[in-house]
Amino acid sequence: MALLKRILPWVILAGSVIMISAGIIDHGFRDVMGKAIIICLECVGIG
Amino acid sequence: MMKGLREHFKEYRRRYIQLMTAVLYNCNLGGFLSGRIGNWNSKGLCVPGLNCYSCPGAAFACPLGSLQNSLQNSAFRFPFYVIGTLLLFGILLGRLVCGFLCPFGLIQELLHKLGRLLHLPDIKKNRLTRGLSYLKYGILIFFVVAVPVVRFVPGFCKYICPAGTLEAGIPLVLADEHLQAQIGLLFSWKVFVLALCILGCMFCYRSFCRFICPLGAIYSFFNSTAFFGIKVKNDKCTGCGVCVRTCKMDIKKAGDRECIHCGECIKTCPVGAIGYPCPGKSSAFKN
Structure with missing residues (x-):
């Protein structure tokens, strides 16, 4: 259990880096963000 | 100055x-x-x-x-x-x-x-x-x-x-x-x-x-296992509860899920059991 607690943060850290890399390779980080401008005008209560 | x-x-x-x-x-x-x-x-x-x-x-x-x-x-x-x-x-x-x-x-x-x-x-x-x-x-x-x-x-x-x-x-x-x-x-x-x-x-x-x-x-969800932030030295902590009483957040102990690591409890701990760990030195605190 103690060993699990020690390695778990490193596993999560490695996993996060892998996921970020996969996301950028898969669709580029601008793809989803680019849509946010139109959506966010709605989501701040305008329109 | x-x-x-x-x-x-x-x-x-x-x-x-x-x-x-x-x-x-x-x-x-x-x-x-x-x-x-x-x-x-x-x-x-x-x-x-x-x-x-x-x-x-x-x-x-x-x-x-x-x-x-x-x-x-x-x-x-x-x-x-x-x-x-x-x-x-x-x-x-x-x-x-x-x-x-x-x-x-x-x-x-x-x-x-x-x-x-x-x-x-x-x-x-x-x-x-x-x-x-x-x-x-x-x-x-x-x-x-x-x-x-x-x-x-x-x-x-x-x-x-x-x-x-x-x-x-x-x-x-x-x-x-x-x-x-x-x-x-x-x-x-x-x-x-x-x-x-x-x-x-x-x-x-x-x-x-x-x-x-x-x-x-x-x-x-990550608060107790995050690399950075407040840690409590369990061997020094006497369980007096001063940190919990001082904190304005709804903590049950320093560093739990409600802790925002503001450090207010560090000043009040009577035995110096709370601090921000020095990078690379798990036994030392940088206050």
Whole structure:
């Protein structure tokens, strides 16, 4: 259990880096963000 | 004089970090003048704290808004990038983000100070506030996850987020006459929620952070295992509870899921069992 607690943060850290890399390779980080401008005008209560 | 300055920065370093963070996140000064949302490449990067993407001055993206936006499109693509970013911030910092790197956390603290200056009643933490701290997990599940996936709208951003109203909705409406003509019931609701939040923070320390913020809820899962932040030396801790009584958050012990790592408890611990671990030296604290 103690060993699990020690390695778990490193596993999560490695996993996060892998996921970020996969996301950028898969669709580029601008793809989803680019849509946010139109959506966010709605989501701040305008329109 | 230098010693005095050093002491001053040590005393107020968290406040200075919060201020610098707020300025860094919203460094697009031209956006405030033009009233337009920036569309730089840097908007593809998420900051750790709650800072609306649509703020005219925002140079980066909000992790919560990005998560909801990504979940809306999750039927077509798994949001690897946004979820990976949240995992990274969470495991590195946990709720240290709330205490140091969130502009809306700074605003809440300043509002609470304003409430004290106005001699308003200060609602201290109690069993009710501890119970209310679980509300943010419900808001996370429903508005941040379920509503975007099922209804294809960013539920928290659209219906609740007071940071979005304060940083984006109001400045954009003030700067653009065309937008002023478009505001309706939803905008009025958002302003009402913002007003409630402002009042709440004046009476109750960080009420949004403690009871509502889904981003704090996400980071709380990592709080006890995050690399950085407050740690308690169990061999030195006597269980006196001074840290819990001093803390304004709803903690059961320093460093638990409600701890924002502000460091107020470090000064009050009678045996010096609490601190920020020195990098590379797990046995030493840097206070």
